[in-house]
Amino acid sequence: MPAQGGELNIQTDVPAAAPPRQTIQQVLVDGEEPSDEFLEEWNALENAPELSDEELEKQAMSAPGDDGDTRTPE
Template sequence: MSDSTPPKDGDFASWVDEKSEALKFELGEKFPVPPTELHSPSVHVETGRQKLEEVLLEHEEPTPEFLEELKALENAAPLSDDELARQALEAGGDDGDNKTPE
């Protein structure tokens, strides 16, 4: 940032943007962001658990844990209407208030 030529009339905003981008780059080179230490082969990096949307929509390769969970869900007994109603009444909906179920 030694080359600090003053801006011409009307170019002050672009000059400030240019200098701030140069400073960001310079600081990024001096102080790189370390990688996260949460990387584990048994835990999905972003969410802790892989989601169906990630496999179907984002074309991620399903993890063995995801496939096990999917198989357990397929083999589970169906819920009764009473159980579904109970779960619906306990769910808080979008606002998180279980006094006003949706």
């Protein structure tokens, strides 16, 4: 609703939305410089322990998929 004199009150204490996460495509294909956040995530993924075939199977069998039904794993 306009304030007195026809001016609009604009709320300035609302935090700005976080910028979108940088993608691997933006870095490799588009030639963007990787952000610190991107490099931290990349290093975490590179240093994560590998999962066994049994663990991967367990995760796949417990994933409900798009329909949310655990009886039909993806």
